[in-house]
Amino acid sequence: MLGLEGVELKLGVFHLRVDAQVPRGQRVAVLGPSGSGKSTLLSLLAGFLVPEAGRITWEGRDLTRLPPANRPMSILFQDGNLFPHLTVTQNVGLALRSDLRLTDDQAARIEETLSDVGLAGMGARRPGELSGGQQGRAALARLLLQDRPVVLLDEPFAALDPGLRTEMVRLLTALWHERALTYVMATHDLRDAERSCDRIWLLQEGRVVLDRPVEGLRDDPPDALRDWL
Amino acid sequence: MAWTGAALTALVLLAVLGPLLAVALAAEGPGRLGAADLAAIRFTLLQAALSALVSVLGAIPVARALARRRFAGRRLFVALMGAPFILPVIVAVLGLLAIFGRAGWLNAGLEAVGAGTISIYGLTGIVLAHAFLNLPLAVRLILQAWLSVPSERIRLAASLGFSDADMRRHFERPILRAVLPGAFMIIFLICTTSFAVALILGGGPRATTVELAIYQAFRFEFDLGRAALLGLIQAGICIAAGLIALTLMRGGDMGGGGLDRPPLDWPGDTQRGRVVDGLAITGAGAFLLLPLGAVLLEGSAAVFGMPALVWEAALRSILVALGSTALAVGLAVPVALFAARGRGWVETLAALSISVSPLVMGTGLFLILFPVADPVALALPVTGCVNALVALPFILRALIPEVRRAEATQGRLADALGLTGWARLRLAIFPRLRRPLGFGAGLAAAFSMGDLGVIALFSAPGAATLPMEMYRLMGSYRTDDAEGAAVLLMLLALGMFWMFDRGGRVDAGA
Numbered sequence: 001m002l003g004l005e006g007v008e009l010k011l012g013v014f015h016l017r018v019d020a021q022v023p024r025g026q027r028v029a030v031l032g033p034s035g036s037g038k039s040t041l042l043s044l045l046a047g048f049l050v051p052e053a054g055r056i057t058w059e060g061r062d063l064t065r066l067p068p069a070n071r072p073m074s075i076l077f078q079d080g081n082l083f084p085h086l087t088v089t090q091n092v093g094l095a096l097r098s099d100l101r102l103t104d105d106q107a108a109r110i111e112e113t114l115s116d117v118g119l120a121g122m123g124a125r126r127p128g129e130l131s132g133g134q135q136g137r138a139a140l141a142r143l144l145l146q147d148r149p150v151v152l153l154d155e156p157f158a159a160l161d162p163g164l165r166t167e168m169v170r171l172l173t174a175l176w177h178e179r180a181l182t183y184v185m186a187t188h189d190l191r192d193a194e195r196s197c198d199r200i201w202l203l204q205e206g207r208v209v210l211d212r213p214v215e216g217l218r219d220d221p222p223d224a225l226r227d228w229l
Numbered sequence: 230m231a232w233t234g235a236a237l238t239a240l241v242l243l244a245v246l247g248p249l250l251a252v253a254l255a256a257e258g259p260g261r262l263g264a265a266d267l268a269a270i271r272f273t274l275l276q277a278a279l280s281a282l283v284s285v286l287g288a289i290p291v292a293r294a295l296a297r298r299r300f301a302g303r304r305l306f307v308a309l310m311g312a313p314f315i316l317p318v319i320v321a322v323l324g325l326l327a328i329f330g331r332a333g334w335l336n337a338g339l340e341a342v343g344a345g346t347i348s349i350y351g352l353t354g355i356v357l358a359h360a361f362l363n364l365p366l367a368v369r370l371i372l373q374a375w376l377s378v379p380s381e382r383i384r385l386a387a388s389l390g391f392s393d394a395d396m397r398r399h400f401e402r403p404i405l406r407a408v409l410p411g412a413f414m415i416i417f418l419i420c421t422t423s424f425a426v427a428l429i430l431g432g433g434p435r436a437t438t439v440e441l442a443i444y445q446a447f448r449f450e451f452d453l454g455r456a457a458l459l460g461l462i463q464a465g466i467c468i469a470a471g472l473i474a475l476t477l478m479r480g481g482d483m484g485g486g487g488l489d490r491p492p493l494d495w496p497g498d499t500q501r502g503r504v505v506d507g508l509a510i511t512g513a514g515a516f517l518l519l520p521l522g523a524v525l526l527e528g529s530a531a532v533f534g535m536p537a538l539v540w541e542a543a544l545r546s547i548l549v550a551l552g553s554t555a556l557a558v559g560l561a562v563p564v565a566l567f568a569a570r571g572r573g574w575v576e577t578l579a580a581l582s583i584s585v586s587p588l589v590m591g592t593g594l595f596l597i598l599f600p601v602a603d604p605v606a607l608a609l610p611v612t613g614c615v616n617a618l619v620a621l622p623f624i625l626r627a628l629i630p631e632v633r634r635a636e637a638t639q640g641r642l643a644d645a646l647g648l649t650g651w652a653r654l655r656l657a658i659f660p661r662l663r664r665p666l667g668f669g670a671g672l673a674a675a676f677s678m679g680d681l682g683v684i685a686l687f688s689a690p691g692a693a694t695l696p697m698e699m700y701r702l703m704g705s706y707r708t709d710d711a712e713g714a715a716v717l718l719m720l721l722a723l724g725m726f727w728m729f730d731r732g733g734r735v736d737a738g739a
Contacts, residue, residue: 048384048494069390069496080381085403098395146389 002150002182007044007054016040016206022199024059024149027176027183029193029214032203033228038186041203042154045184046075058150074143075152079159081139082127088114088138089123095145113141117171133164140171144179153185157192169196190225194218202228234567237560238575244618245582248593249464255457255596262458265434269442270462276352276427276438277420277470280359281413287360288367288412289405291513294506295368296375297495306510307372309517310365315672315726316521317679318425319696320715322358323703324520325349327527327712329357334523354430359423363416365517370415374408386496393497414474421466422586425681425696429703439463440588447592447686457596460589471584475577524715531713539714542698543721546678549613549694550725553677557617558670561624562662566654568625569632576629579622587619591683608687612694616677623676624669628662635661667733671726678722695721 002022009016016037022028030038043049045056047068056063058072082091089110096106114123117137127135136156143151153172157165173196175181187193193200194214202210202224210224217225295307313321328334329349336346349357378400386396427438437445439459446456495502568575594611598604604611635658643657681696688697695718702711 043384046384046388048387067390068384068388071388073388075385075388077381077385080379081385083382083399086399094389098389098391099398 001057001059002045002184003055003057004045005055005057007051007056009040009044009049009051011040014040014206016044018054018206018208020201020208020211022182022184024182025180026199027185027197028199028201029197030184030186030201030203031188031190031193031228034188036203037206038188038203039154040206042075042152042184042186045150046073046152047071071150072148073150073152074146074148075154076139076143076156078155081142082135084127086126087123088119088125088127088130091127091138092123092142092145095142095147109145110141113144114138116144117141132160133167136160136164136168137171140175144175150182150184153183153187155186155188157187157189165192172196190217200225204228234563237563238567241560241564241618241621242578244614245585245590248590248597249585251593251596252457252460252464252589255453256461257454257458259458261455265437266439266442266459266462268434269437269439269459270466272352272436273421273438273440273463273466276355276359276436277417279352280356280363280420281416283356283360284363284367284416285371285409285413287364287513288371290505290509291364292368292371292375293401294509295372297493297498298503298506298510300510306514309514310368310372312723313362313365313517315675315679315722316362317675317681317696317718317722318358318362318423319429319679319681319699319703320524320719320722321361321520322426322429323699323711323715324524325354325358325361327523328520329354334519350430351433351436355426355436358426358430359416359420361517361520362423362426363419364513366419367412367416368513370412371405371408374404378404380493383493383496387494391496393499393502396495396497411474411477414470414477418467418470418474418584421463421470422584422588424586424588424685428681428685429700439466440586443588443592444685447595453596453599456592460586460592463586464589467584467586467589468581471581474584475580521719524712524719527709528712528714528716531709532716533713535710535713535717538693539695539698539702539710539717542693542695542714543717545609545692546695546718547721547725549609549616550674550677550721552610553613553616553620554670554673554729556614557620557624557673558666560617561621561628561669562666564621565625565628565632565662566658568629569636576625579625582618583622585618587615587680587682588686590615590618591686594683595686604687605689605692608684608689608692609694611687612680612684613677615683616680617673619680620669620673620676623672624665627665627669627672631662631665632658664733667730670733671729674725674729675722678725679718 001024004018004020007016007018014037018041030041032038040049044051047063047066050065054064063071089107090100092110092114093100093102093106096102096110102110111123114120117140119134119137119141122130122134127138130138157168160168169192172183176183183197185193185197194217197214199213200210200217201208204224210222212222295303326333326349329347330336331346331348339346348354383400386399391399422440424440424444427441428444431437431441439462443456443459443463446452446459564575568579591611594615595604598607598611639657639661643653648657679696680694681700684694684697685700688694693701695714699711699714699718702714
């Protein structure tokens with residue numbers, strides 16, 4: 001279980017305060033208008049920001065002060081997920097060794113993962129030579145090799161057109177089934193939340209004002225959500 | 230309005246190309262080039278290359294430190310990196326002399342410990358002065374490239390556990406590879422046309438630049454044919470360097486905004502990195518501030534005892550600077566309005582005109598005026614005109630993007646409301662241009678105030694500008710008066726920039 005226990009952070013006039021849990025294997029969509037604290041919350045989970053109070057835990061272990069690389073988490077941004085000067089193989093290989101001194105065995109694993117996400121034979125290309133969808137897949141391949149139980153998704157579909165969106169949702173869902181991952185996804189789009197998550201948190205002015213399953217959301221939208229919609 | 234813009238653009242082109250043509254027509258055959266001239270060409274290229282190399286290499290650690298450290302005074306430091314651009318060159322050189330010169334602080338220290346003395350004249354001094362003037366520009370260019378790295382990518386590196394070596398490989402080296410060639414070339418170009426530095430610190434068979442040779446052919450030999458030939462060579466060097474710089478800088482932006490964005494935590498940080506960055510910041514700060522501090526320290530007291538000549542020269546300089554600024558702004562607005570309507574070639578030409586040497590322009594104007602009027606009597610107006618043309622590309626650079634933005638937003642609204650002509654400009658476009666205009670006017674005023682180029686070709690005693698008078702004082706070893714004049718000149722140049730720039734900001738609304 002991923003726990004946020006009394007986590008607090010002040011940034012200027014903005015004040016975030018969250019108490020919440022994500023059971024292992026759940027997919028939570030963090031919804032909210034811009035400025036509600038979605039990115040801040042993800043940055044706290046990833047370790048780019050350190051809370052002023054409270055604890056962040058995973059399976060009972062305290063992560064609050066761990067540097068980003070030592071957390072059981074990988075992160076996928078809206079864009080900027082790949083280094084433009086490295087090939088796809090190198091970008092993916094960063095998950096195994098950040099200095100890229102890869103063994104043959106590791107190279108084979110990379111190739112295998114690339115074909116898992118449908119990029120077989122494209123390892124020698126650079127991100128600039130890939131389509132938007134292929135870039136997303138390359139980032140996913142790295143995420144797979146990182147093999148961390150929690151995946152943070154920061155507006156992962158915002159820069160994609162509808163076709164690519166569907167494709168990415170499908171890939172993420174397949175991955176989740178296969179590996180029993182835990183997702184925390186920031187989004188401002190309720191449909192993305194419905195398509196790819198089990199639970200939603202609605203964030204307003206730094207507080208979780210709604211925490212409930214996605215199921216039945218449309219039939220009986222709670223007041224907080226209706227106001228926001 | 231369109232035809233006014235077109236006509237003025239043509240006029241500017243004529244003003245730049247006319248003198249060049251005059252130089253080309255008056256130039257003698259290349260057969261007249263002696264060994265000394267060839268040496269001048271070699272020296273010009275050598276000092277420019279070395280200056281650019283030193284500036285760029287010195288800037289790397291400073292930019293790196295600014296990109297990844299948060300410290301008190303960081304914003305001030307970044308602002309300081311913009312200052313040498315508007316600092317009169319002769320003030321900078323005097324400051325360097327106060328530190329590194331014959332009787333400077335450094336030599337006093339060296340002598341005290343019996344380590345002999347160093348000389349700042351010649352190649353060493355020229356490269357040192359160019360590094361002082363251009364290291365900050367190099368820092369800005371590199372820092373800008375550094376800060377344009379998407380923050381996601383830096384966070385990605387943090388989450389992948391990048392070490393110091395990984396950061397260098399995946400961030401630092403690609404950034405530097407992309408930005409260094411352009412930065413080197415633009416500084417190389419600036420150093421081929423920095424006449425004042427060569428005038429004060431150069432000279433003699435081993436340290437004469439082409440521009441200095443032009444000046445000497447003019448002033449001492451009055452050999453106009455040879456001066457023109459050298460001018461043609463100088464123009465060739467500049468245009469070649471300018472074309473290369475323009476190609477390498479494509480997509481880059483010289484103006485630079487957002488440099489004070491607070492840096493993210495840099496992954497893979499080490500104790501050694503912190504020490505290196507600290508040394509880079511303090512080292513660069515000392516290198517840039519000590520010379521100015523020395524001028525202020527030694528010159529402030531002398532300001533009040535300066536001869537009347539200096540005050541008269543200061544008044545002349547203020548008038549020339551104001552006239553030059555009015556001309557530059559008066560030309561820039563219509564040209565920018567003209568260029569903003571999809572005429573990218575005007576921008577390219579404007580950028581390229583940075584590479585026209587003011588001294589060559591002055592030579593051409595002299596050649597044009599000489600048969601019909603007394604160029605010496607026209608020294609001040611000619612200086613003002615050339616200063617305005619030199620400032621023009623910088624103003625256009627600030628202005629054109631803002632005109633485009635204004636057209637795209639308020640311009641469309643004005644069209645929809647049926648506003649036309651003067652009313653449209655006054656209500657929809659001009660309000661958006663106040664900031665870049667204030668900034669541009671400030672640049673023009675500071676440039677003109679500190680200029681020691683064309684005026685040296687034309688000037689006669691009794692009609693000198695403040696930098697010229699200061700140069701004379703230095704030449705006659707009246708160091709106290711020269712330092713006093715330097716303080717006055719620095720205050721006037723920076724003060725004028727500040728006033729115009731401020732004028733553009735106050736109540737600017739948007």
